[in-house]
Amino acid sequence: MSISKQKKVAKELLQSAQKVYHYRRDLTSEGRLAELDKAVGELDGLIRDKTTKEAPLAAAIDRLEGLLRKIGGQIYPKTFWNDNLEVALVAAIIVIGIRTFFFQPFIIPTNSMFPTYSGMKAVVYEDKNDAPGTFMRTFRFLTLGAKHKSLIAKNDGGVQLPMERTANGTRLYVRQVKGKKWFVFPTVLAEYTLLVGGVPHTIRVPADFDMQSALFDSFPDADPQLVRVTGGTGYALDFDQQVSAGDAVLRFDITLGDALFVDRISYHFKRPEAGDPFVFRTGEIPGIEGGAGNIVDKYYIKRIGGVGGETLEIKNGALLVNGEPRSEVGAFKRNERQEGDYNGYVYPTQIDTSNPPQLLTAPGDTAELPPGTFVALGDNSANSLDSRYWGFVPEKSVIGKAIFIYYPFTKRWGLAE
Secondary structure, three states: OOHHHHHHHHHHHHHHHHHHHHHHHHHOOHHHHHHHHHHHHHHHHHHHOOOOOHHHHHHHHHHHHHHHHHHOOOOOOOOHHHHHHHHHHHHHHHHHHHHHHOEEEEEOOOOOOOOOOOOOEEEEOOOOOOOOOHHHHHHHHHHHOOEEEEEEOOOOEEEEEEEEEEOOEEEEOEEEEEEEEOOOEEEEEEEEEEEEOOEEEEEEEEOOOOHHHHHHHOOOOOOOEEEEOOOOOOEEEEEEEEEOOOOEEEEEEEEOOOEEEEEOOHHHOOOOOOOOEEEEEOOOOOOOOOOOOOOOOOEEEEEEEEEOOOEEEEEOOEEEEOOEEOOOOHHHHHHHHOOOOOOOOOOOOOOOOOOOOOOOOOOOOEEEOOOOEEEEEOOOHHHOOOHHHHOOEEHHHEEEEEEEEEEOOOOOOEEOO
């Protein structure tokens, strides 16, 4: 080994000796510490001496290394774990710090902001029995975050979808079940049941996924009729579709909602403005989910439709502020013109008789925003549970502004609108 390489090894050994001293000095005898100090001084002197020869430097390295092996404990010699655990912990602290104070990743679960942002969506296969291969599944997973779902018939028969009666009519029958996200993290899944020849078949999807669209898009030519069935909920939609054992009843991909970064720092220096796509916590907004008085602490993303001191109104699809159409961002203008997939702002519908809409409920209805509050609206107004249903967002609940969509790789990738 050349003298330059020896000196490099010696410097690394001195760093290890310093770490051993600080971590192990309370557990090491005075005699050993003195011996360590002497070996470190000897090696350090040889490194600094430009006339040092290879043999004495190698001998000093061997003496210090042998001593470190005796007193190093878990610190020396290095193993994979003690060599990388500290680095991993430091990296974790940095990541947590960035997430807490600067930029927080957020994945949009629903389509209340569509088409500006996309939540989870179903891509239904026209030919249900044409299963995608491993390569295509992997490609779609990497580029779109798509996860493949299928439901295969265990027997012959007609397809029916169980429904349940509610105070406002019928709705899909669904159960909340425990599951795993990425095979590790606990999560809640929605379990839906279909009947094939009266035999239950179940499929599980993320709780926030719009399963109704996937179900009805899977039978585009059907005219389902509500019928009485024996057992279960007592009601089902009959699709008048026959399948054979081994056929795919459902086959679709669930594409990941847009993943974006939320700027948590800018609002410390400037106030949120109308038109900003902002993320807020729901813990201070009673009734945001599950009816009046229910407290749920989640992260929501909507657009700021109004700020404290303004008066809002909905008229002919446009959002008005103090009597004039809002125009700060493109989403306001496109909703006013009802352009493309922007269908205009609408009045809220009665979803739950125990929890009626609160704001902008009918023609001529105006909302005067108290100071320190915001109105949160979805760009997809007809499919958004927002301030029209549960009222104002307090300023203290605001987390930050959406700034960049980093995944998946679609036309929306880039700066957030």
